[in-house]
Amino acid sequence: MGSKNPNEITRAKQNTSYSEPLTPSLVHTPVLLKEAVDLIAPRSGGVYVDGTLGAGGHAAEILKRSSPDGILIGMDQDAEAIERSKLSLAAYGDRVHIRRGNYRDLPQVLSGLRYEKVDGVLLDLGVSWFHLKTPERGFSFQLDGPLDMRMDMSRPQTAADLVNNLSRNELARILREFGEERKAGAIARAIEKARARRPITSTVQLADIVTSVFPPYPPRRTHPATLTFQALRIAVNDELGALSEGVSAVIPLLSPGGRIAVITFHSLEDRIVKRAFTAEARGCICPPKLPVCACGKKPVLKILTQPPIIAGPDEVDRNPAARSAKLRAAEKLPD
Numbered sequence: 541m542g543s544k545n546p547n548e549i550t551r552a553k554q555n556t557s558y559s560e561p562l563t564p565s566l567v568h569t570p571v572l573l574k575e576a577v578d579l580i581a582p583r584s585g586g587v588y589v590d591g592t593l594g595a596g597g598h599a600a601e602i603l604k605r606s607s608p609d610g611i612l613i614g615m616d617q618d619a620e621a622i623e624r625s626k627l628s629l630a631a632y633g634d635r636v637h638i639r640r641g642n643y644r645d646l647p648q649v650l651s652g653l654r655y656e657k658v659d660g661v662l663l664d665l666g667v668s669w670f671h672l673k674t675p676e677r678g679f680s681f682q683l684d685g686p687l688d689m690r691m692d693m694s695r696p697q698t699a700a701d702l703v704n705n706l707s708r709n710e711l712a713r714i715l716r717e718f719g720e721e722r723k724a725g726a727i728a729r730a731i732e733k734a735r736a737r738r739p740i741t742s743t744v745q746l747a748d749i750v751t752s753v754f755p756p757y758p759p760r761r762t763h764p765a766t767l768t769f770q771a772l773r774i775a776v777n778d779e780l781g782a783l784s785e786g787v788s789a790v791i792p793l794l795s796p797g798g799r800i801a802v803i804t805f806h807s808l809e810d811r812i813v814k815r816a817f818t819a820e821a822r823g824c825i826c827p828p829k830l831p832v833c834a835c836g837k838k839p840v841l842k843i844l845t846q847p848p849i850i851a852g853p854d855e856v857d858r859n860p861a862a863r864s865a866k867l868r869a870a871e872k873l874p875d
């Protein structure tokens with residue numbers, strides 16, 4: 541790899557490790573915290589779900605605002621997030637139930653806890669800061685580590701399995717569909733060529749292969765491997781499948797007046813949430829030429845955010861991760 545290419549990664553000093561104690565230094569700064577929790581509108585006596593606990597930042601705010609007796613059910617598919625949020629939410633005692641799992645399985649988790657309905661659900665998608673800062677998890681193209689990218693370590697396939705085993709066409713499809721990467725075909729070809737020489741096992745090895753596909757000038761604003769890493773992460777964790785299934789599963793679980801708020805970080809996620817809310821906010825779907833409604837479909841949701849809420853310049857300055865965030869929320873209508 542020519543070291544004169546300004547797109548090439550400067551390998552960041554690896555100053556974190558998986559065995560680092562669970563201290564606030566690696567704690568995620570919650571995005572759109574006030575806006576999201578305002579929309580959930582927690583109150584005492586309410587039952588709330590945070591389906592993506594992370595380090596528990598949004599969850600703690602929901603608990604504070606539903607004092608003294610609001611309940612929070614928190615889920616995360618990542619074991620480390622569960623440990624972090626157990627620590628950060630310990631002060632709330634038996635007001636908190638933490639379960640490891642995918643939020644798409646929320647109906648089973650709620651019935652296991654004997655809750656039928658809830659008053660609010662928050663999903664704050666994507667990965668946590670500690671995922672990106674821990675080289676061993678393989679999410680970052682700037683920190684060298686094994687090419688893993690699983691949030692749930694029991695999932696069968698890592699990103700290395702995908703890049704080493706999928707056909708070139710299948711790889712290109714993933715990069716195009718989940719990364720909206722315009723050079724998907726060329727990147728898939730470069731991966732195919734590189735893996736014929738030796739297996740691709742590390743994050744920086746993959747990032748360098750992707751970088752080699754891009755012309756060195758003009759230098760890009762974002763790292764050339766950004767969309768490839770995004771696409772592989774989405775594929776490894778079936779993130780879009782979980783989101784479509786999860787949003788559909790959550791809506792029937794909301795009490796009348798209950799709210800769902802979702803923070804997304806790219807257009808593929810945002811589109812799924814927007815479409816799901818719009819479909820549930822629509823009444824009759826009969827063809828316009830029918831004189832009377834035959835479908836009987838009634839709106840189930842009222843949309844609370846049109847357009848979606850985005851972070852202001854102050855928040856983006858403080859927390860660049862908020863740059864691409866979009867918050868959409870909706871309220872369950874009475875039956």
Ligand SMILES: C[S@@+](CC[C@H](N)C(=O)[O-])C[C@H]1O[C@@H](n2cnc3c(N)ncnc32)[C@H](O)[C@@H]1O
Nearest residue numbers: 570592594595596597598616617618642643782
């Ligand atoms: C952006 S972070 C959430 C940060 C959190 N709101 C906070 O304030 O600390 C996203 C978290 O969601 C988890 N996650 C992503 N997809 C998930 C899914 N389908 N089911 C459960 N957890 C998921 C990730 O493991 C990660 O910890």
